[in-house]
Amino acid sequence: MGVKINELVKEVKKVVTFENLLNKKIAIDAFNTLYQFLAIIRQRDGTPLKDFEGNITSHLSGLFYRTINFLENDIKPIYVYDGKPSSLKLDIIKERKDRKVEAKVKMEEAKKKGDIVGVRKFAQATSRLDSNMIKESMDLLDYMGIPVVQAPSEGEAQIAYMVNQGDVWASASQDYDTLLFGAKKLLRNFAINRTRKVGDTSVSLDIEWILLPKLLEKLDITQEQLIEMGILIGTDFFEGVEGIGQKTAFDLITKYKSIKKINENSLKVRGKIIDLDIEVIEKVKNIFLNPSVEKNYQSLKWKKPNFDKIEEFLIGKHNFSEGRVKNALDRLKKKESESMQTSLDRFFK
DNA sequence: CTCCAGTA
DNA sequence: TACTGGAGG
Structure with a gap:
């Protein structure tokens, strides 16, 4: 969930575009992002995307396409994963679990009544990330050459530390918790700008940029x-x-x-x-x-993607459409040859 | 959420 | 070319 301070933040938030983030290293709260994908990437009836074996793949779809968009736009993502939760968090975790069980019951009820909107709503609330889903998302990122950092406890705390060390430029999360952990810069709605329809009107979700010092100053x-x-x-x-x-x-x-x-x-x-x-x-x-953070995390390096591995994983193992995956990978390959060209140009100057 | 084919 | 709605796995 995260702390609700959206109203207080309103006055200091700025809008940024993808171009503003050129070549910036952005640390992304992995759990936060994966949950979002899991809740939202669903069919009209609320079923998530699945492969032939019935494994849920919504999170992989979201992660794959969004990360490629970042790379294509010269943004350098780092995904930071939560570790062991603090004992103080256990109550909240249990409460959330209970709510998910409750949501499942309500979903079944809605299904019986033929309430399609209800089914979808409650299905979203049942979203759960299991350890295999977490592991596979890390594998995919590894194949894509994206650095992953495992936090000892809270991912948000780890990100705040990395931002304030200057190793990454900003924290990206829908929650405001990194601000409580002291991260100087927070990005929200960090994805390619797209219009989303709410009811019958379409609203564009801008990328929000929040500076902690500005917020503290404003609120005094x-x-x-x-x-x-x-x-x-x-x-x-x-x-x-x-x-x-x-x-x-x-x-x-x-x-x-x-x-x-x-x-x-x-x-x-x-x-x-x-x-x-x-x-x-x-x-x-x-x-x-004084959060528990890993200070000696691996240096953040973006490797060349392993195209074969990605294809094997998404197309072979998880039934992604070959056309779509290859199309996305071609965009990456094109990007690679472009940057190769500019470095050659620079060399000959 | 993001992709993509169909539409104006 | 820009937009929209249905599908993706």
């Missing part, structure tokens, strides 16, 4: 206060306070400066006094302020 709060706001609203590591959304959290932090002070003032929200366990709060804050 510190990084620590941003984290405390996140805790009040709710993050993956703490459920938040019922009745407190982004607006209230911002007002409270602005007025009282800290959760500790908010506690001391016995403030009421929805008739209940806010009384948070400071010890727990400190633990959550510590996850954001």
